[in-house]
Amino acid sequence: MSAVIDVTRLTGAVLQPGTPEYERARLPAMANFHHIRPLAVVRCSGVDDVVNALAYARESGMHVVPRSGGHCFAGRSSTDGIVLDLTPMNDVSMHDGLVTVGGGARLAEVYTGLDRHGLTLPAGCGATVGIAGLTLGGGLGLLGRRYGLTADRLRAAEVVLPDGEVVECSAGREPDLFWALRGAGGGQFGVVTRLVFEPVPAELTTRFALTWPLGRAGDVLRAWQEIAPDAPDELSANLKIGASGVVLFGAGQPDAFLDLAPRTGDISSMPYYELKQSFDDLGDLGAGPVLSRSEFFGRPLPDAVLPALLSDLGPGRELNFTPMGGAYARTPVPATAFAHRGERFMIEHVGTDTAWVHASWERAHDHASGRVYPNFPDPHLTDPLTAYHGENLARLRSVKQRYDPGGLLRFPQSL
Numbered sequence: 001m002s003a004v005i006d007v008t009r010l011t012g013a014v015l016q017p018g019t020p021e022y023e024r025a026r027l028p029a030m031a032n033f034h035h036i037r038p039l040a041v042v043r044c045s046g047v048d049d050v051v052n053a054l055a056y057a058r059e060s061g062m063h064v065v066p067r068s069g070g071h072c073f074a075g076r077s078s079t080d081g082i083v084l085d086l087t088p089m090n091d092v093s094m095h096d097g098l099v100t101v102g103g104g105a106r107l108a109e110v111y112t113g114l115d116r117h118g119l120t121l122p123a124g125c126g127a128t129v130g131i132a133g134l135t136l137g138g139g140l141g142l143l144g145r146r147y148g149l150t151a152d153r154l155r156a157a158e159v160v161l162p163d164g165e166v167v168e169c170s171a172g173r174e175p176d177l178f179w180a181l182r183g184a185g186g187g188q189f190g191v192v193t194r195l196v197f198e199p200v201p202a203e204l205t206t207r208f209a210l211t212w213p214l215g216r217a218g219d220v221l222r223a224w225q226e227i228a229p230d231a232p233d234e235l236s237a238n239l240k241i242g243a244s245g246v247v248l249f250g251a252g253q254p255d256a257f258l259d260l261a262p263r264t265g266d267i268s269s270m271p272y273y274e275l276k277q278s279f280d281d282l283g284d285l286g287a288g289p290v291l292s293r294s295e296f297f298g299r300p301l302p303d304a305v306l307p308a309l310l311s312d313l314g315p316g317r318e319l320n321f322t323p324m325g326g327a328y329a330r331t332p333v334p335a336t337a338f339a340h341r342g343e344r345f346m347i348e349h350v351g352t353d354t355a356w357v358h359a360s361w362e363r364a365h366d367h368a369s370g371r372v373y374p375n376f377p378d379p380h381l382t383d384p385l386t387a388y389h390g391e392n393l394a395r396l397r398s399v400k401q402r403y404d405p406g407g408l409l410r411f412p413q414s415l
């Protein structure tokens with residue numbers, strides 16, 4: 001592989017070391033990967049820029065990765081080769097009840113574009129997360145128990161394949177590719193340049209944030225594990241336990257949790273758009289490097305595990321609990337690449353204290369299902385492909401073989 005880029009082969013804005021634009025553009029959102037210096041960042045304004053960059057990568061042998069929001073926990077949108085920065089491709093437009101979104105749009109751009117029409121998508125809270133990265137790995141969010149994954153609302157996508165062909169895929173065209181794009185995780189089959197979704201109404205919604213002191217964490221967690229995964233679809237109750245205490249937050253009526261006598265309770269009705277914004281950046285971990293490890297659980301943790309799990313929380317240590325069930329579970333596993341439909345909840349151990357993250361993950365691990373959300377990749381897994389893809393793994397391998405037989409799009413845990 002040559003360490004010099006032939007810029008005459010690339011189109012779009014080609015940023016190379018030595019300019020302030022390059023220094024800004026090379027940085028992903030996750031500080032863990034700020035040390036990685038690509039040979040070039042290609043800011044793509046259109047499909048041709050992507051086609052040309054993939055052709056150059058194929059011929060030169062240079063590693064190439066697409067980047068939308070740059071939020072990958074495993075740094076998969078960073079490389080010392082070529083980063084395809086898709087963020088200039090961020091159009092959001094409505095036609096015939098469907099929203100078409102550029103492959104580099106961020107969630108805030110999508111929500112803002114849809115809110116004008118009284119619509120939204122079931123998707124995540126982080127404003128700068130890329131809609132492409134989120135959707136390709138599934139997409140969990142506050143409306144998910146009601147409407148399913150972000151990927152469940154995907155109706156079509158435009159993809160530049162590793163061989164340079166540009167294809168439209170949907171349930172009727174390139175169905176295997178369309179299946180694989182809904183939940184296997186980004187950067188594996190092609191570069192997605194456009195996504196078409198069927199949005200949902202953005203209704204007036206109840207927002208809640210209830211808090212308890214850390215000493216009540218065991219009671220609240222015990223109740224949460226029973227209530228949250230089986231709650232009515234309209235209720236999405238996420239639990240965060242950290243040094244500053246216990247916070248239960250989300251959308252819907254949290255009546256079932258009021259019996260637990262929260263220390264504070266903030267419950268109000270507001271437009272869904274505002275509710276989303278109010279939960280952007282909830283957390284105490286700051287902007288520096290963090291380690292995140294997570295797993296799905298198909299049954300509640302035994303009582304005996306809770307004291308150890310909750311005993312050594314402190315600064316730089318946080319547990320996040322996300323409920324599954326509801327509409328997530330109503331799509332059969334083989335229908336999309338997302339293999340985690342039957343899980344009850346996910347636990348994320350996240351912190352600046354990496355030794356604690358590993359120890360905390362180990363404490364819960366024996367009781368987990370062994371499955372891991374592809375959008376929360378974990379470089380420390382012993383059998384990552386089974387953990388991410390479960391019973392969908394064999395079909396995903398064959399889709400990978402068909403669309404990227406030469407492995408142009410690759411990272412340490414890719415198919």
Ligand SMILES: Cc1cc2nc3c(=O)[nH]c(=O)nc-3n(C[C@H](O)[C@H](O)[C@H](O)COP(=O)(O)OP(=O)(O)OC[C@H]3O[C@@H](n4cnc5c(N)ncnc54)[C@H](O)[C@@H]3O)c2cc1C
Nearest residue numbers: 068069070071072076077124125126130133140186187192
């Ligand atoms: C602050 C924060 C909040 C989050 N909130 C949520 C949440 O509420 N719900 C949830 O489900 N997840 C959430 N996540 C996880 C998030 O879904 C993943 O990190 C996701 O992969 C981010 O996508 P991205 O486009 O921002 O990242 P990137 O790093 O740009 O991309 C992630 C992966 O997808 C590939 N990729 C990116 N764009 C494309 C494209 N156009 N075509 C093909 N491949 C592409 C990349 O190469 C990489 O492998 C959050 C993460 C963070 C850091």
